[in-house]
Amino acid sequence: MSKICPVCHTIFKVRNNHHTYCCSHCRKIHHKTVYYDKKRPEHKHVQNAKIIRMFYCHKCKKQVLVTDEKDRRKKFCSPRCEKLYWKHPRQKIIKNTI
Ligand SMILES: [Zn+2]
Ligand SMILES: [Zn+2]
Structure with missing residues (x-):
């Protein structure tokens, strides 16, 4: 045949x-x-993690990548860093000076 x-x-x-x-x-x-x-979809999770903005924490100098639109961080990586940053150095009085 x-x-x-x-x-x-x-x-x-x-x-x-x-x-x-x-x-x-x-x-x-x-x-x-x-x-x-066959056009395989390449790593969809990477596309989902779209970086909206990038900055360095003013307190700890750590790089922060914002991937969520709801994420309002612009200067600090965490509320803890923000508090520490705004805390006046003079308030750092060591009480236990024994
Ligand atoms: Zn042939
Ligand atoms: Zn920080």
Whole structure:
């Protein structure tokens, strides 16, 4: 029986019905194209984590990446850092001076 190669469209004779391509070369080419046509979605979680803004904490100098629109942080990485930053240095009186 004869078949048409899906790659080079050549009519070729086959003894075995399992053969789809005229030669191993065409088979490889077809497998490659099928493989590359599959546009796999690349790491969706990375797209979700879109960085809205980036800044350095004024207190601890740590880099802060804001990925949530609801995140209102602009100067400090945490409320703790904000409190420490605004705290006047003079208030740091060591009480236990024994
Ligand atoms: Zn072929
Ligand atoms: Zn901080």
